[in-house]
Amino acid sequence: MQIHLIDGTYELFRFHYARYNRDPRYGAQRGVLKTLLDLLEGGATHVGVATDHVIESFRNGMLSNYKTGEGIEPELRAQFEETEELLRLAGFTVWPQMGHEADDALASAAVVAATDAKVKQVLICTPDKDLAQCVTLDGRVVQYDRRREIVYDYQGVIGKFGVRPESIPDYLGLVGDTADGIPGLAGWGAKSTSEVLWRYGHITDIPLDADDWDIQVRGAARLARTLRERYEDALLFKRVATVALDAPVAASADDLKWQGPLDGFNQHCAAIDAEHLATRAFDLANKS
Secondary structure, X not given: OEEEEEEHHHHHHHHHOOOOOOOOOOHHHHHHXXXXXXXXXXXXXXXXXXXXXXXXXXXXXXXXXXXXXXXXXXXXXXXXXXXXXXXXXXXXXXXXXXEOOHHHHHHHHHHXXXXXXXXXXXXXXXXXXXXXXXXXXXXXXXXXXXXXXXEEOHHHHHHHHOOOHHHHHHHHHHHOEOOOOXXXXXXXXXHXXXXXXXXXXXXXXXXXXXXXXXXXXXXXXXXXHHHHHOHHHHHHHHHHHOOOOOOOXXXXXXXXXXXXXXXXXHHHHHHOOOHHHHHHHHHHHHHX
């Protein structure tokens, strides 16, 4: 079987801010439901959806400037729980996260699914760079950007970032991630970071004196000095960028099989002007 793991928060934001969305109060919910029905129509059978029930997580206690829910538009914030309930009623397995983030749930679910011999491949469906660290060398776990229709396997991650998947937390720790509030280290840009990590793999393996580097990197002395002076910060940023694998998710891949809509689905769809999507979902259930 093939497992599709969906970043529900990303999808909700994506559809809310879509140029064609003329309904800021309910349009994003309809968009998320539609794209998941598209997935089923394309042949998906086992689907798990991770959401950020709240934006804050354990990482806010690690890094003061880490992302929060501050500034989220009220119309969008109101749809967090509503979308979780809509997808649950549609028959999808949903993991609302409190304490952890949706990324942690996706990573945790990928580990669970990949241990099942029946699972041929796990597709983590999000463009979020954090999840690239979950991609495996054997091709069983890949990252799938559905909007751009690009699958990133092990070599694909290397082609995109210039580092191996297992070095992604180190990469984000050094380069930073403005979307998440990770500042990175000054001067450590994408090019120099990928060159250094391609050679050394992890922050802890990078010599702190540029004279000990056996690669030629522009500004090596400055980079090494910055790393030496802010070494503990770099390690902290890496920990913040590392996905947790203990988030609450399904106990097995079999739990992700889509069984069709539940009682109350029609009513919820009617409330958000999505009767046509309800009809489509029941049609798909009858064909499965």
